[in-house]
Amino acid sequence: MFRLAAVVAAVTVMATAVVAQTDVVAERKSVMRESGKYFYGALPRMLRGEAPYDQATVDAAFTAFADSAKKIPGLYPESSKNAPRTSDYSASPKIWENKADFEAKVAAYGKSIEAARPKATSLDGLKEAHALVRAGCDSCHDSYRVRH
Template structure:
């Protein structure tokens, strides 16, 4: 009986640890993707401001990073990742998952369109500004401000 109790306790600890690891993995993936988006935004902002020369290949890469992030992110918010890992994800994500996913779908669509429509600095500034508005509106609703 004592052995069975010990085995059950060990199994419970292992399952609990697995859940924490899965939770941490989703949060870590979200953070990594957002770091990439932040780096792309920094590159884009430098070109838009003129502090870095405009480079069409880099401009397209900014929107490629955005589109890839927008496609991956909605799947990285399982119910068990609402807390922990210093997440700034707002509970509103899980309360309005359809709206959250729709915001990312819109961001993916506009980012993909920008990949082929951006041809020069002027067109980049327009597309980059729109992307910034989409990022900001999503963060306003679905991110906890620190």
């Protein structure tokens, strides 16, 4: 009986760990997709002249980027290193081998958003702002995102 209780307790702990791991991966993917919706979708459509310049959408995009910069550091715990693959992209194990560099990239990304945001008040300004933010997304993806 005692042994059974111990097994049940151990299984519960394991199940909780798996759920926590899956949640954090789902959460960071949803943060990334929210940025991606603007960065790869709404903003390029304006830049290509396929949609009119819309300041409210631009502001919402920068709010999403700034929000992601705040959340990313807490969304990559060591426990999520070997999380099962759930989409075409996953986090490289190098993140946890070079945690200081990863964190430096998040900080640089945050700074690029702050520098870009005040420029994003016109179509011309948005061009420059979009390029600045791109450098932040790409420098992290190039090192730490794996495409399957």
